[in-house]
Amino acid sequence: MNATLRHAGWVLRGNPVTAIAATAMLVLVGLAVAAPWIVPYDPVVSDVSNALKPPSAAHWAGTDQLGRDILSRLLSAARLDLAIAFSAVGISFVAGAVIGALCGYAGGALDRWTGRLVDVLMAFPLFVLAMALVAALGNRVENIVIATAVINLPFYIRFARAEVSVRRNAGWVEAARAGGEGRFSIVLRFLIPNILPAMAVQISLNLGWAILNAAGLSFLGLGVQAPTPEWGIMVAEGARFIGTGQWWLVAFPGLALMLAVLCFNLLGDGLRDILDPRMRT
Amino acid sequence: MSGSLLAVRDLHVAFHTRGGVVDAVRGVDFELAPGDTLAIVGESGSGKSVTAYSVMQLLDRSARIKQGQIVFRGEDITRAAPSRMKALRGAAISIVFQSPRTALNPIRPIGRQVMDALSAHEDLSATELRARALELLEAVRIRDAEQRFDAYPEQLSGGMCQRVMIAMAIACNPALLIADEPTTGLDVTTQKTVMDLLARLIAERNMGLVLITHDLGLAARYCRNVMVMEKGLVVERAPAVELFSNPVHPYTRKLVAASPTFESTVQDLVGAPPAAPVVRPHEERGTPLLLDVQAVTKRYSGSPVVDQVSLTMRRGESVGLVGESGSGKSTLSRMICRLIDHDGGSVIFDGQDIGDVPARDFHASPLRRDIQIVFQDPHESLNPRFSAFDCIAHPVRRLLKLKDGAELRQRVEAVADRCGLPRRLLPRFPHQLSGGEKARVGIARAIAVEPRLLVLDEPTAALDVSVQAVVLKLLDDLRRDDGLAFLFVSHDLNVVRMMCERIVVMRRGTVVEEGASRELFCAPRAEYTRDLLASIPHFERRPSLAG
């Protein structure tokens, strides 16, 4: 374990961008977790006399149309957005890895059909699919999680399938069979652990994407509802005031979204570089 | 500067990698006269290919020529301008690459690619270009060149692709041809026809040849002079005949010794004393055969890959299974190991029909431990997340139900010792081991559960010859001392001859010939076996050195 940590440290020193992204992500998660205790103002109580104030010493990110402190709302929103992203990606990762790995290892007609289905699904406008799902299931936060998980699922299935099928006939897998290992335990104990590092890249990239999707749905008025602080809703509320010059209502939640997604993407790219320097793009 | 076609003087090449600067070539000198042939021989990492690419200025971006001089027909081209190099490449110096399939553009018809090679240097009309390209394809003996003209590389065999590559290389009659492992990855019989073609073209057109190869036999057969490289240095150079009869440098000696001749034994390869003939304990009458394969068949999408093949093995016997790619030998070996199911026939092991148990359930069979396998490529036959210890311990845990503890440790260490794997390497992961060490781990894993039949699927095909020699010696010892029965699967008839008492030759899913090693080798009956034998690149050692 110690050696692993040392190795990670050594790798991060050689990839400063990744190190910064990893640190930023930790800070972000820390802020989100601590949000209820560190916010300077209550994020939902309105104070109309203080409405639409530009950023100042008292309100670092200004106030919105109801006089609520934008910074406080941003921090509370981080908690919700990250929770949605993590739980959605978590669900789709576990389900996708197992389904994909089993199909990839089994091969045959089942695998071909799964592959085709996943390809079709992935090429379909997934955001539209998510909208339709939220519409079908009802306007609730859980359904945003489910919709996001569903549209992430094909990525993991495809990825796990591809990674497993290139390894399916590798010498070490056949050796494990000759060594008396059954089929399920080969998938669970041999193949999945071997594709985990590669999947970490996918997870990191998908977290960013999941945040964008959840915020997009909320922006449209699907899922999370006002007055709950959420980045997408905050942008939607601020949109009305952009034409009159109150830029901070949109800019700060937009910036928060961008930074969060940037963190995850950089981390994902960095992980990919570390795992396979040839893949650098 | 008459006399010299190409002169390389004190060449140093370094690669700038993330891990730092790596010196790939450290002072190489050689000279080549017009029409002369030189082989640069070395194992992987010797710098032989880098030397060749330096001449063409086709090195990676990360490589730099640090010092030295490359003179071509009296002109210093070490740092020649790109435009100058472009004029020389193809027109004066050409190269034939390894792995012809990837060296050709997959989405361009082969005829057009040959035309591209011509038009790079000659100003011809489209019809003339086409006619010349056709001539070239015919010159490299592509049958029905007219029809094949518009074919794509994937529609041709590997050997055919290499001919196209050769046609492109000689298109503008260069004075120098560099061939970089031109036949690696091709079947032995194809290998011979491609090399013969290359040699004939070289002679006809009076081209100089630099042949880069790891194969001493190939070098001896096709080149007048040989230069041996090791770790970026030239260790020896001499006319081919002389070098093989009287190698001076220790590395060359080792390399020459490790390359099997038609007379050598496994012991010769590593310079060990001759071994006594194997005496097997007398078998009682009525003892069942160890393995009795009866008319097994395997079909993939309808067509049989293995067609009604029968094979028997007695206890402790070593049998070689020889064939080229597509012969079905690997499929047969996997059916015997019960890793895949057969579609017909039966596999009887020690009197028990093991074909009844589906391959997917065979892992739970009590006979699982009796049949073990060593895989082809040691690099990919070890779980990258397991240490060497865990790799070896895995079958012991699963099949002998040994729990972690002193007993397991002892067993793993004992088998590692047996395979010549130092105990200090046991905690290491595969990427921290060399090819030879990985091969030893693979063998140790297979024999750890004391199987009665060991299937070896091309166990040395991915190894350098000097490593191959020691691994073969290890396997031979296991056979002699432990009485292990071997099924040795290989494309290399000569290696099989040394390792096995009996040989079975397969081609296109059927058995072509079967017989005792020596007889089959000295007096092959089937036409195909004779072809195979004739194709083995080899050199004859002078009597002074033999034995």
Next chain:
Amino acid sequence: MVVFTFILMRVLPGDPATFFASGPNAGQEEIEQLRKQLGLDRPIPVQLVRYLGDVVTGNLGRSMTTGQPVTTDLAQRLPASLELTFFALIIALSLALPLGIAAALRPNSIIDHGVRVLCTLGVCVPTFVSGLLLIYAFYYLLGLAPDPTGRLDVFSSPPPDVTGFLLIDFLLAGDFEGLRAAFAQLVLPAATMALFVLAPLARMTRASMLAALGSDFVRTARSIGMADRRVILVYGLRNALLPVLTIIGVVFSTMLGANVLVEKVFSWPGIGSYALDALLASDYAPVQGFVLLIAVIFVLVNLTIDILYSVVDPRMSAE
């Protein structure tokens, strides 16, 4: 896909019959009758067949909010969405391909790093944020762009309807003033969308170009002394285009999804904003129609990509 839409319809909350009933006070009897009339009492397969029949004859139901048949609504709004999407795709491609190629030709140069930064940032900014910021900059601050509502400002009159694509229609009518006005409205939303898909396109172009240039067959081409331009175009770019084509399909479908967001931001009267309004008003027929239409477009786009693929990759047609 049609079946998929059907299933979606079945899982949508509530009983369709209650929506079609005269009002919230409709009696149980009336609902029952409606159910029978709509065929909802039949077994699911029968309903599916009926639905398929409806789809084939172009009957997608009626929108409650607009009171018009969904088919009519969609037909009216589709050109707006397509015009936006195609225009954005053209912008994105004309920027991404040269940038990607330039970056691949000089890896680790300033261009390469610039492209990388642009790509990394591009995918991180959600379209609805970048759209709003563009409005702020070009409409509020600089005053260069017109009021971001709809396809035409209030002072221009629409051209005679020929194709439904305003730019083309104005051009056909010879009305250059109108063309300018329509163009001014289109630029910001199209730029927003283009910005979003620029990154994956440029990234893929660069990666596949790098892979092609580093391939063995390009080395072969160099080894026979072929001219650089020819190596890059014939051996590099042509082979690199295959993965780029694939990603264009994916990008197009991403854009269809992003349309909803961009149309909302710019009050663009396309099918996305239509479906969204219907969705928020619990008016499901238009949503189904929309999903179905998207599915049809998606199939057409993939068909086109397949055809283009076989043009670029002769192996496909040779078989």
